[in-house]
Amino acid sequence: MGGWVAAVSERGSGVLNATEAVRMFQALAPKKGAVVRDNPEVVGIRKGPEGGVVVETSTGEEFSGAKCVVTVGAWTSKLVKSVAGVDLPIQPLHTMVLYWRIKPGRERELTAEAGFPTFSSYCAPHFVYSTPSLERPGMIKINYHGGPPCDPDSRELVSGGGNVVERVARWIDEFMPGRVETAGGPADRLPCMYSMTPDEDFVIDFLGGEFGEDVVIGAGFSGHGFKMGPAVGSILAEMAMDGEARTAAEAGVELGHFRINRFDGNPMGNAKDL
Ligand SMILES: Cc1cc2nc3c(=O)[nH]c(=O)nc-3n(C[C@H](O)[C@H](O)[C@H](O)COP(=O)(O)OP(=O)(O)OC[C@H]3O[C@@H](n4cnc5c(N)ncnc54)[C@H](O)[C@@H]3O)c2cc1C
Known part of the structure; x- marks a missing residue:
């Protein structure tokens, strides 16, 4: 192949050991009061009788809470479709x-x-x-x-x-x-x-519909989400707890970029600008 290649070099870049990073977060979470439950498969999410959200697992266990954050990777479209009837353009x-x-x-x-x-x-x-x-x-x-x-x-x-x-x-x-x-x-x-989303940008948004702001979705990381895990996690947590991701907004992050409605009547989402 002849010709030339343009290159961009970022000296501050690095490489993460993903398994070690996940292990670290799982070890730190309980120290902050979280309860980590490995393996239960979530099969349903419904509104609670007095507000909030109830999460159902395949073993019949149920968990109730004021809010729910859904981060199920390649299973997101299937789960969201089954619990809310909403089609998300997130393709495994x-x-x-x-x-x-x-x-x-x-x-x-x-x-x-x-x-x-x-x-x-x-x-x-x-x-x-x-x-x-x-x-x-x-x-x-x-x-x-x-x-x-x-x-x-x-x-x-x-x-x-x-x-x-x-x-x-x-x-x-x-x-x-x-x-x-x-x-x-x-x-x-x-x-x-x-x-994968059509524009390879993330989906970070409230589910809306009957769930309003009680269910938050973090998905569609399109092969480049791991390094963003801590930042996305704190955005999702603020959205669930405060109704808005204030820290990111104050830092100038344009979260509108990641809304689900960017695909309304516009199948390519943000890619239309490319
Ligand atoms: C080959 C490859 C290379 C990559 N390289 C990079 C890279 O260099 N840099 C980078 O930043 N990113 C990279 N990524 C992308 C990165 O791995 C993802 O963006 C990131 O893992 C997405 O995190 P997530 O939590 O959304 O999904 P996942 O990491 O997929 O986690 C979702 C979890 O939800 C669980 N789950 C699914 N359904 C249910 C259910 N019903 N109930 C309960 N749990 C459920 C799954 O078992 C899984 O554990 C790469 C991905 C791949 C596949």
């Missing part, structure tokens, strides 16, 4: 985490310590991204952004959809020649899901 996509083996002798140069960056390559025809070699020594995560639409409750876990894995291999051979083993494919592949 089946994607893959691909780990590739680094060629012997090149392991150190692809680590963060050696200065290897987190990068996204928007070069047509595919969007490929990577983080430095970190959680699995001797391997590097190089993935494609996106994937085929799926049903979160019944998906084909092995394939990445079409020939995307082969296309990532070709991209590696072209842009990182001699550093990563691509013959034979990735050393490991883990199935995962995106919850």
